[in-house]
Amino acid sequence: MTLEPAEGVVGAVVLYDGRLLLVRRGDGWGLPSGTPEPAESAEATAARVVYELTGYLVDGTENLAPDDGAAAVVCQLLSESPSDGAGLAPEQLRWATPAETTDADLPAVVRTYLRGHTPV
Secondary structure, three states, rough: OOOOOOOOOOEEEEEEEOOOEEEEEOOOOEOOOOOOOOOOOOEEEHHHHHHHHHHOOEEEEEEEEEEEOOEEEEEEEEOOOOOOOOOOOOEEEEEOOHHHHEEEEHHHHHHHHHHHHHOO
């Protein structure tokens, strides 16, 4: 696996027990996301952003095809509880089943991934 430097915004797709980690974005919900540091891969960006925003440790494992210039990375959850110092308060985080994500701002590539990788 070649880890190329990422460009643009990178979203993290964190699934655990059939639920997707979402963060509050203005009036709605979306993926934890952020911009890469210089020479940082999309996988590393996703892991860093999830930790900074939520306190959860994850490992970026699968880079989904970019959708409209935004990358999405599937991440494996490494800690069941967030550490202290997260950038967002607990009420700004939500674990949602795919059926509960209709109100979330998710790229099409993520919705396609969820259809094939979560229980019905």
